[in-house]
Amino acid sequence: MMLTEQDPRWAQLRARDPAADGRFVYAVRTTGVYCRPSCAARAARPENVRFYDTPAEAEAAGFRPCQRCRPGQPPAHAAAIAAACRAMEAAEDIPALDTLAAAAGLSPSHFHRRFKALTGLTPRAYAAACRAERLRGGLAAAASVTEAIYDAGFNTASRFYEGADAALGMTPRAYRAGGRDTEIRFAIGQCSLGAILVAQSTRGICAITLGDAPEALLHDLEDRFPQARLIGGDAGFETLVAQVVGLVEAPGIGLDLPLDLRGTAFQQRVWQALRQIPPGQTASYAEIARAIGMPRAMRAVAQACGANPVAVAIPCHRVVRSDGALSGYRWGVARKAALLAREAGA
DSSP states (O other): OHHHHHSHHHHHHHTTOGGGBTTBEEEETTTTEEEOTTOOSOOOOGGGEEEESSHHHHHHTTOEEOTTTOTTSOOTTHHHHHHHHHHHHHOSSOOOHHHHHHHHTSOHHHHHHHHHHHHSSOHHHHHHHHHHHHHHHHHHHSSSHHHHHHHTTOSOHHHHHHTHHHHHSSOHHHHHTTSTTOEEEEEEEEETTEEEEEEEOSSSEEEEEEESOHHHHHHHHHHHSTTSEEEEOOHHHHHHHHHHHHHHHSGGGOOOSOBOOOOOHHHHHHHHHHTTSOTTOOEEHHHHHHHTTOTTOHHHHHHHHHTOSBTTTSOGGGEEOTTSOOOOOTTOHHHHHHHHHHHHTO
16 A cells, blocks of 8 residues: 555546546556546445556456446547647637637636646647747748738737747847847766757756767857857856756656746647656657647657757756657667656656
């Protein structure tokens, strides 16, 4: 019983957390049934509960699926939420919540809850991320900043500039110019996994990268922000670097620092899902795809993991293949194995 109650999944099960659906299932020894974490079935005693990463593992252990929550099927309303995401990706203006909910056949409040549970974002935040994604692409191709703003779906330039920092992390002219006039502080150090680079914009940590050669890490930062002013960290910045190094040495402790994450709407959804994986546990690409309501997007999930700019803080090292084997990792499979081993031994 104590082992079950000490498992982080037990708290998610007690809370019937819908965000945990797709990450694991639980089986009840006395009934022979396995369920989703969010299942409304009567609460089981901890000594009778067994956790499994996938429905297949639960069935291999002799348990049958619950007929109430149907754990082997995609989460409830996943198809409707995925359709809403596609509608927001194609819309020039942010659709009204009532409109999205009606198309999904749900009440606005229920739609809002299910959307956030499956994607990690509110509908408005997801729509805003889609519009910011169009803006980032448009700034590179449009004849002017103003043209890119209107093409992205902003009705007025003034409305865009109110949230420009949140959308781009810098002014649109600076973004269009590759980060010109933007200051990014950075430092390169050493940790047990090799060289480590930590960079911070005015909004938060924008890069944590690992590698063998410090020069390669610096070149990668320069490629991401070719016109930004890169400023070597002072003594105060070294304290932040020490915190990040501490996270690498003990990845289960988490990092309570603001992050400046610049990615597409889809990448943001995947990264949010990754942050929900508890330390010491793993999830497959298929499970992450199901968790965000897009069960066929396994390849795109893998690509989003590969685009993660902040190692360990966004724990893409916790994503493995469906058979449990380690797959590619942007900073090397050996480092991925080391991080997982540290979490398992914590």
